[in-house]
Each structure stands twice: as C-alpha cells, then as structure tokens.
Amino acid sequence: MTQTIFEKGAPGRRAFTCPPLDVPAVDGLLPEAFRRAQEPRLPEVSEPELVRHYVNLSKRNFDLDSGFYPLGSCTMKHNPRLHERVAALPGHSRLHPLQDPARAQGALELMWNLERALAEVAGLPHVSLQPSAGSHGELAGVLLTKALHADHGEARTKVLTPDTAHGTNPATVTMAGYELVKLGTNADGGVDIDDLRAKADETVACLMLTNPNTLGIFDHNIEEIAEIVHEVGATLYYDGANLNAVMGISRPGDMGFDIVHFNLHKSFTQPHGGGGPGSGPIAVAEHIEPYLPRPVIVQGADGTFDLDDHRPKSIGKLRGFQGNYGCFVRSYAYIRSLGAEGLKDASETAVLNANYLLARLRTLGALNKLPLAYGELCMHEFVLSGAPMKRDLQIRTLDLAKRLLDHGFHPPTVYFPLLVDEALLIEPTETETRETLDAFAEALAEILREAADDPSVARNAPYSTPVRRLDEAAAAKHPVIRQAF
Amino acid sequence: MLSEIGVRSLDELFDRQIPAAVRLQRPLDLPAGMAEQDVYEHLRALAARNTSAEDEISFLGAGMYDHYVPAVVDMLMERSEFLTPYTPYQPEISQGGLQVMFEYQTAISELTALPVSNASVYEGPSAVAAAAYLAKLANGKPKVVVSRGVHPHARAALRTLAAGYGHEVVEVGLRDGVTDAAAWAGAIDQDTGAVIFQQPNFLGAVEDAAALAAAAKDSPAVVVGSYDPIPLGILKPPGEVGVDVAVGEGQSLGNRLDFGGPSFGYFAATDAYLRRMPGRIAGETHDVDGKRGFVLTLQTREQHIRREKATSNICTAQALNALAGVVYLTWLGRHGLVELGELLLQRTHYAREALTAVDGVEALHEQPVVREFALRLDAPVDRVIARCQDAGINPGFAIGREYDEYPDGLLVALTERRSKEHIDRLADILGAAVAAERHSAGVSA
Numbered sequence: 048m049t050q051t052i053f054e055k056g057a058p059g060r061r062a063f064t065c066p067p068l069d070v071p072a073v074d075g076l077l078p079e080a081f082r083r084a085q086e087p088r089l090p091e092v093s094e095p096e097l098v099r100h101y102v103n104l105s106k107r108n109f110d111l112d113s114g115f116y117p118l119g120s121c122t123m124k125h126n127p128r129l130h131e132r133v134a135a136l137p138g139h140s141r142l143h144p145l146q147d148p149a150r151a152q153g154a155l156e157l158m159w160n161l162e163r164a165l166a167e168v169a170g171l172p173h174v175s176l177q178p179s180a181g182s183h184g185e186l187a188g189v190l191l192t193k194a195l196h197a198d199h200g201e202a203r204t205k206v207l208t209p210d211t212a213h214g215t216n217p218a219t220v221t222m223a224g225y226e227l228v229k230l231g232t233n234a235d236g237g238v239d240i241d242d243l244r245a246k247a248d249e250t251v252a253c254l255m256l257t258n259p260n261t262l263g264i265f266d267h268n269i270e271e272i273a274e275i276v277h278e279v280g281a282t283l284y285y286d287g288a289n290l291n292a293v294m295g296i297s298r299p300g301d302m303g304f305d306i307v308h309f310n311l312h313k314s315f316t317q318p319h320g321g322g323g324p325g326s327g328p329i330a331v332a333e334h335i336e337p338y339l340p341r342p343v344i345v346q347g348a349d350g351t352f353d354l355d356d357h358r359p360k361s362i363g364k365l366r367g368f369q370g371n372y373g374c375f376v377r378s379y380a381y382i383r384s385l386g387a388e389g390l391k392d393a394s395e396t397a398v399l400n401a402n403y404l405l406a407r408l409r410t411l412g413a414l415n416k417l418p419l420a421y422g423e424l425c426m427h428e429f430v431l432s433g434a435p436m437k438r439d440l441q442i443r444t445l446d447l448a449k450r451l452l453d454h455g456f457h458p459p460t461v462y463f464p465l466l467v468d469e470a471l472l473i474e475p476t477e478t479e480t481r482e483t484l485d486a487f488a489e490a491l492a493e494i495l496r497e498a499a500d501d502p503s504v505a506r507n508a509p510y511s512t513p514v515r516r517l518d519e520a521a522a523a524k525h526p527v528i529r530q531a532f
Numbered sequence: 533m534l535s536e537i538g539v540r541s542l543d544e545l546f547d548r549q550i551p552a553a554v555r556l557q558r559p560l561d562l563p564a565g566m567a568e569q570d571v572y573e574h575l576r577a578l579a580a581r582n583t584s585a586e587d588e589i590s591f592l593g594a595g596m597y598d599h600y601v602p603a604v605v606d607m608l609m610e611r612s613e614f615l616t617p618y619t620p621y622q623p624e625i626s627q628g629g630l631q632v633m634f635e636y637q638t639a640i641s642e643l644t645a646l647p648v649s650n651a652s653v654y655e656g657p658s659a660v661a662a663a664a665y666l667a668k669l670a671n672g673k674p675k676v677v678v679s680r681g682v683h684p685h686a687r688a689a690l691r692t693l694a695a696g697y698g699h700e701v702v703e704v705g706l707r708d709g710v711t712d713a714a715a716w717a718g719a720i721d722q723d724t725g726a727v728i729f730q731q732p733n734f735l736g737a738v739e740d741a742a743a744l745a746a747a748a749k750d751s752p753a754v755v756v757g758s759y760d761p762i763p764l765g766i767l768k769p770p771g772e773v774g775v776d777v778a779v780g781e782g783q784s785l786g787n788r789l790d791f792g793g794p795s796f797g798y799f800a801a802t803d804a805y806l807r808r809m810p811g812r813i814a815g816e817t818h819d820v821d822g823k824r825g826f827v828l829t830l831q832t833r834e835q836h837i838r839r840e841k842a843t844s845n846i847c848t849a850q851a852l853n854a855l856a857g858v859v860y861l862t863w864l865g866r867h868g869l870v871e872l873g874e875l876l877l878q879r880t881h882y883a884r885e886a887l888t889a890v891d892g893v894e895a896l897h898e899q900p901v902v903r904e905f906a907l908r909l910d911a912p913v914d915r916v917i918a919r920c921q922d923a924g925i926n927p928g929f930a931i932g933r934e935y936d937e938y939p940d941g942l943l944v945a946l947t948e949r950r951s952k953e954h955i956d957r958l959a960d961i962l963g964a965a966v967a968a969e970r971h972s973a974g975v976s977a
Contacts, residue, residue, distance in 0.1 A: 051631065061865040061867065062863045063602075063872075065948070066948050069953075070878050070879055071882070076877050082766060082767070083765065083772075086869065087645075087765065087866070089642060089864065098604055105608070105613035106613065107627035107628035107631070108625065112613075113612065118621070126615065133576070137584050139575075139579045141788065142583075142789060143789050145595075146582070151583070151791070152581045153578035181847065186845060218839060218845035221840045221841070222665065224696045224698055269554060301556065302554045319619070320616075321629040321855070322629070322651070322812060322849055322850075323619075323848045324850050362695070364688035368685065368791070368793065369791065369792050373791075373793065383574060384565055387560040398546070399534075403533045403536055406536045407536065410536065426549060448622070481533060507820075512624040515819040517817050517827050523831075528816075
C-alpha cells in the first residue's frame with residue numbers, strides 16, 4: 048500500500064533549519080486573538096525521507112521523456128533541457144516582477160522579442176503575453192471583443208462555437224457573460240456554412256474557431272467564414288491549441304482571424320509539468336490593440352523598454368504582474384534555436400508524422416475497425432472512431448487505451464471530439480522518429496488482433512501499471528480529497 | 533514516408549489541405565536558428581542585464597517574496613517524471629502526480645483550516661477573481677465588496693472578470709492601515725454576493741479577519757479571504773474566523789520569483805462549495821484489485837465534461853508549481869513553518885523600529901505586522917529608492933505607484949534571507965538617501 052507523506056515520519060523529524068534569531072526577542076507582537084492555536088499538521092520527515100518519498104512517487108508517473116505520448120490537441124513534443132538551464136539563471140529566476148523597469152531591461156527585451164516573434168507567426172501586429180494558459184487567453188480574447196463592441200456602443204449577446212470545439216471555449220463564453228450558440232459540422236469536418244449564415248447576425252459578438260480543428264481538418268472555407276463573421280461586425284477568434292500544424296505555413300491573421308491565443312506549453316515547448324504551468328499569450332489585430340491587458344511593453348526612442356500601465360481603454364488585468372515569464376524564457380529560447388526555417392520545419396514534420404502514422408494504420412488494416420472520422424489526409428492530428436471496433440470486437444475505445452498502457456505507450460486523447468463516436472484523437476508531433484510511429488501502429492494493430500481472439504484481455508487491461516483500473520465512480524460518490532488525521 | 537502516405541511531396545500534403553490564398557508565400561520574418569551554446573549565451577546576456585535579488589539586498593515584496601528555494605525543490609521539479617507529463621488523464625500511469633496533488637490538497641487544507649482544496653489555480657490575483665466567480669455561481673447576487681487592502685492586481689483582475697458577467701465591484705477604503713470597519717459593514721447588503729479582504733493586507737497590516745467575516749453574516753455573501761501562506765504557522769487560519777473561500781499566491785512556498793510567474797494560486801473552501809470549485813481535484817479510490825490509488829475526481833464540474841455549464845474554464849493550471857509548494861511545506865515541516873513565522877515576526881518588528889527611527893521616515897500605520905510593513909517618507913519615494921539601489925539595496929515598493937492616497941508610502945518586505953545585518957544596512961542607506969533628497973529639495977527651494 049502506498050503511504051502518503053502525512054503517513055510517514057515521526058514527531059521531531061525535519062529537513063529545515065531555521066536561521067537563528069539575530070534580533071532582540073519581543074513578546075506580544077501579535078495580539079492573542081489573531082494567533083493560531085494549533086499549528087497545521089504538516090509532515091515531520093527528514094530530508095532523506097522527503098527525497099525518497101517524492102522520487103519514488105515520480106517513478107509512478109509515465110512521462111514524455113520516457114515514451115511516446117500522442118495525446119491529441121496537447122502537442123506533446125520534446126522539451127529541450129537547455130530551456131530549463133536558461134530559465135534557472137538567477138538574472139531570470141530571481142528577478143522580482145516589481146523591479147524598476149530600468150533595472151529589468153534584459154527581461155523586457157526578451158518579452159519584446161517574444162512578442163514580435165509571436166506576432167509574426169500569427170500574422171497579427173500586437174501581442175500581450177499576460178494570460179496564464181490557453182483558457183485564460185480565450186477569456187482575454189472574448190473580453191477584448193466585449194470591450195471593442197462596448198466602445199462602439201454595442202451590446203452583443205451571443206458567441207458561436209462549432210460542436211468540435213475544445214471544452215474551454217464554451218466554458219469561456221459563459222464566464223464572459225455571453226450565451227453560447229453551437230454550430231454544426233459539415234461532411235468535410237469543417238464549419239457548416241449554412242448553419243453559420245443562419246446564426247450570424249447583429250447579436251453575435253464572436254466566432255471561436257480552431258483551425259485546423261480538433262478533427263485535424265483544416266477548414267478550407269476559412270476565408271468565407273471570416274467574411275460572414277466580419278459582415279455582421281463580430282470578431283473571429285483563433286484557438287491556438289492546434290497552431291503546431293501551421294507555423295510558417297499559414298497564419299491566422301492571413302486567414303482573417305482578429306484574435307489568436309498561443310499555448311506556449313504546446314507549440315512552444317514549455318513542459319506541461321503534469322498539469323501546468325502554461326502560458327497563453329494573445330495576438331490581436333490593429334483595431335483591438337487599445338483594449339489589450341495592461342501593462343504593455345513599450346520601446347522608447349533610445350531603445351530602452353518600459354511598462355505602460357496607463358491604458359484607458361484596456362480590459363484591465365487578467366492576473367498579477369506581467370505573466371508567466373519563466374515560460375517566456377523557455378519559449379523564446381525555442382524560437383531562437385529553431386529560427387524561421389526551423390519552426391516551419393517543425394510544423395511540416397508534425398503534419399508528415401501524423402499522415403505517416405495514419406497511413407501505417409491503414410496499411411496494417413487497423414482502420415477497418417478504427418476508421419478515420421473525416422477526410423483522407425490530416426494536418427498534425429487525426430481522429431479515429433472506435434464504433435466498429437466496439438460493435439465487432441466488443442472492446443471500447445477506453446479498453447484500447449488501457450491496453451496501450453501495457454505496450455508502454457501513453458494513449459491518445461479519448462472520447463473527444465464529442466461528435467465522433469468512441470473517438471481517438473492522435474497527435475504524434477514532429478519530435479518522434481519513424482521507428483516510434485511504426486511501433487505504435489503495430490501495437491494498435493496487435494491489440495485489435497488480440498481482441499478478435501479474446502476481448503477480455505483488453506477489457507481488463509492494464510496489467511503492468513503501478514495500479515490497475517481505478518474506481519472513479521466511487522471516488523466521485525464519496526469524495527476523499529485530503530488525508531484524514 | 534511520403535510514399536507510404538501516397539503523396540509525391542511534402543508540399544502536396546499541404547496543397548491538398550490548405551487553400552493557396554491563405555498559405556504564407558514567404559519565410560517567416562524571424563532570425564535564423566542558433567546552436568544551443570549560442571542560444572545559451574544570448575539568454576545569459578539578457579539575464580545579465582537584469583538586477584535580480586542575487587545582485588542587490590532586496591526588501592521588495594508586495595505580493596512576491598525572495599524566500600530561499602531549497603535544493604530538493606529544484607531537483608524534484610527537474611525530474612522528467614514530474615516535468616514532462618500532461619494533466620493526469622490516465623490515472624494508472626499517473627499515480628505519482630495524482631498523489632502529489634492529494635498531498636498538496638491536504639497541506640493547503642491544513643494551512644487554511646478549510647476542508648476542501650483544489651489542485652491549484654493560475655496564481656494569486658486571478659484566484660481572487662475566480663473566488664468571486666464561485667460566489668456568482670453560488671448565489672447570483674450582483675455586487676462584490678472588496679477591501680482596498682486587497683492587492684491592486686487582484687482588484688484589477690476581479691474588475692476585469694466581473695465586467696464580463698456584469699457584476700458591480702465596490703471598493704472599501706482603509707483607515708489606520710486596515711479595512712475601514714464602518715464602511716465595510718455599510719457596503720454589505722442583501723445584493724452582495726461576495727466580500728473579499730486580504731490577510732495581511734497590501735500594507736502589511738494584520739486585519740481583524742473575524743470581524744470582517746462577521747460583518748457579512750446576515751448577508752448572502754460568500755466570505756473570501758486572500759491569505760499569504762507564509763504567516764499561517766502563527767496567524768489564525770481563515771477556516772477559524774468565518775472565511776468560506778480562502779485563496780492566495782503560492783509563490784512564497786518554494787517557487788522562484790521568475791519576474792512574476794509561473795507560480796501557483798491556492799483555492800480552498802468549506803464543504804458547501806465542494807461541487808462549485810474550479811479546476812482539478814484529486815481523490816482517493818482503489819483499483820480492481822483493491823489497491824489504493826488516486827484519480828481526478830468530481831470532473832462533472834469541469835469544462836471538458838460540462839462545457840458551457842462548467843464551474844470555470846480552467847484547464848492547464850500549475851501542477852508543477854504546486855508540487856514545489858507541497859515539497860517546500862514538507863521541507864519546512866510542522867514546526868518549521870511556525871519557526872519561520874516567528875522569525876519573520878521578530879525581524880519585521882525590528883526592521884520597523886529601526887527604519888522609523890530614521891530622520892524623515894515614519895510608520896504609515898501602527899497595526900500589527902508579520903512580514904511586511906508600510907512607511908511614509910518625507911522625500912520623493914522613487915528617488916529615494918533609486919539612491920538606495922545605487923548603493924546596493926532595494927528598499928521596497930513605492931506604494932504611490934498603486935495608491936493615490938499614499939504618494940509617500942514605501943512597502944518593506946522581509947524574508948528569512950534578510951538578516952539583522954541587512955536591516956541595519958538598509959536603515960543606514962535609507963537614512964542617507966532620505967537626507968540627501970531632503971537636502972537637495974532644500975537647496976532647490
């Protein structure tokens with residue numbers, strides 16, 4: 048049985064040595080009424096116990112450095128270790144966010160350069176690095192739209208999203224005080240243009256779109272979509288979760304988008320950290336610039352940088368300080384390492400790898416039971432439907448995913464996008480080798496063969512993991528979310 | 533690979549999918565790529581142009597603090613197994629990360645004396661805004677009352693978010709360094725959905741949290757306290773004074789300054805709000821063999837399941853930074869957090885005495901302080917700060933940058949890294965800087 052850190056140790060054990068009191072001790076500095084009576088029951092362990100506990104826990108995690116992680120829409124590409132090294136330099140890591148800008152010129156120059164680079168990739172002139180993650184960038188984008196319309200004396204009430212959208216899109220719409228209106232998907236996997244025409248009117252503030260979308264399909268009607276949206280005075284928002292398909296190939300600004308968010312933790316190699324940190328900068332068109340979050344970085348005539356907090360039309364602040372600078376350092380290092388050609392090469396290879404994996408699966412016959420949901424080719428990711436597998440082999444997508452664990456692979460995203468029955472969303476990224484893609488395709492095919500013989504094997508998988516299938520229903524029914532004492 | 537796919541060229545792959553009109557027909561206008569060692573040199577040169585807490589003796593706080601980050605935190609954060617996975621969607625191969633979340637939740641729950649904690653939100657100021665959103669979902673009342681003792685960035689983030697769903701934000705001013713009790717009570721009514729204070733407040737003063745919470749008792753309001761976690765070894769915790777939702781900036785707990793992020797926000801609450809919490813929550817369960825294990829739980833609150841009806845849009849949060857937080861709290865341990873709090877209490881008092889003894893410097897308020905305090909300078913604050921920095925000491929934050937009502941204010945923060953010797957030096961240099969500014973003002977007058 049795995050013990051938690053709270054179940055280990057013994058009274059009096061510790062790792063921390065408090066510096067000695069070097070000033071005269073004074074009683075009564077804190078009124079008794081404000082004092083805590085009983086200290087928090089934190090662990091009492093020595094440093095060796097602490098290290099062993101957390102190192103052993105780490106070994107109960109699967110991670111990108113150990114194996115293939117084709118989690119769709121998450122862009123699990125390699126995280127270069129140089130980035131950790133440069134982010135740890137004290138000039139970056141011990142810089143206080145309220146340091147006088149004149150004494151933080153290196154940081155502001157880095158942010159300025161990163162803004163310029165992201166603006167070029169987006170094809171839009173202005174960038175704010177402030178949002179903390181993709182969903183935070185989405186919120187910024189929708190609030191910018193609201194500010195734009197309010198400034199023009201308009202109060203619009205609806206935001207459109209296609210049914211293929213990430214869950215963060217509709218959740219953002221609600222948080223920003225809009226009504227969600229869903230758009231259907233056409234036979235090609237793109238936005239249903241007739242549905243869009245029917246729903247786009249003067250009450251619509253924005254259309255939030257991912258392109259390529261979560262089906263891995265580039266919406267070839269994008270220019271027409273932009274025209275319809277702009278005709279009614281709405282903004283077109285680009286969810287950048289899938290930007291890894293198009294860097295240097297096609298730019299959201301050129302497609303007609305007004306606002307774009309980036310996930311630095313996807314396309315730009317900020318490690319995911321098991322669920323963050325991330326960073327979700329936004330790029331915007333000229334007419335939206337006045338509303339950007341404050342402060343903005345400005346460059347003076349003498350070349351020095353400053354933070355401008357006096358922005359009367361700004362939506363304000365989304366969070367403290369200037370954003371997740373540590374992520375900016377890593378992503379900037381990535382962009383400088385790759386350069387213009389390298390970024391394009393990354394996207395080309397991501398798309399090549401996805402199509403190769405798809406082709407291998409076709410060659411191996413796996414698509415007979417796991418057909419491609421839409422199209423023939425794909426961009427950087429593709430969606431298979433597990434419906435025939437479920438019908439013919441009596442195993443579900445969940446079973447397939449769990450059996451993949453025994454083959455040493457992280458499964459793809461499962462049961463998303465929602466409009467595909469038993470969906471598997473597969474994104475290999477550009478940093479995987481052909482051998483890895485071959486091995487993964489073989490493993491999928493092998494699981495299907497195995498299921499044809501005996502579906503119970505997959506249905507009871509996994510077998511080789513630290514724990515086997517967990518009772519999630521019990522966890523939700525009687526939540527135990529902290530250690531009992 | 534191309535022949536396997538059945539295309540002749542890479543271009544064909546794109547030509548068949550992306551209309552020519554929206555293809556970029558030129559290379560990106562970015563510098564060419566660089567070798568690893570050259571990128572390192574470039575980033576090192578940029579770092580060298582910043583004055584960090586490594587380069588000066590810094591008393592700058594105001595929301596982020598230069599605490600020591602133990603080596604074990606760095607070591608664990610750099611482990612591939614924690615650094616490189618995604619959010620733990622496959623629990624069988626994510627038990628390490630999920631158990632860390634469970635332990636983190638327990639530690640936050642203990643710190644705050646509240647039964648429910650999520651696995652982290654972005655950071656402190658946006659956590660305040662998120663708490664107001666929880667209140668909006670819980671009671672729908674259209675008004676938020678917030679003390680001006682709450683961090684200005686948190687109040688700004690709150691206003692930004694509230695503007696989205698159309699709620700009114702009413703600020704209550706400070707009197708003698710703490711929230712004006714009469715104005716606070718007067719602002720709270722039956723339309724008030726949330727009341728928000730900060731402990732200690734932005735000026736470093738310890739608020740009478742129990743009284744602030746009690747003032748909201750007869751209203752529908754959710755009582756939100758934004759607490760600095762470091763003094764919680766000695767300060768009465770939010771759960772014992774009537775706070776419903778406690779949030780705060782977690783940077784002090786084992787995270788670097790990083791020019792403002794990434795750090796983490798913590799978010800804790802009473803049982804009543806369990807199903808309205810934003811973000812991930814790890815829960816304990818068992819596997820098919822009866823083995824103990826952990827999963828992400830209560831996911832029907834979340835955007836990937838509930839979509840437009842979710843309690844928040846948050847997806848990626850701050851798991852790695854929260855790991856640093858729980859490792860740091862474990863490293864401090866049960867008695868270490870208290871000892872650290874007592875040390876800061878004593879040194880903060882010593883520093884306040886030493887600095888208010890300087891000519892031209894007085895206390896901005898006389899309230900109890902635990903790790904940070906506010907002064908008034910009889911000289912232009914920005915120029916005094918610049919003089920001190922030229923002498924190798926950063927004396928703190930010019931409060932007037934955020935508060936028109938305190939144009940002469942200086943906010944001074946302590947951590948365990950600032951010794952008596954540093955404080956004495958600050959007193960000398962601040963004294964000299966104030967004297968020099970007063971002298972030059974006298975000369976020019």
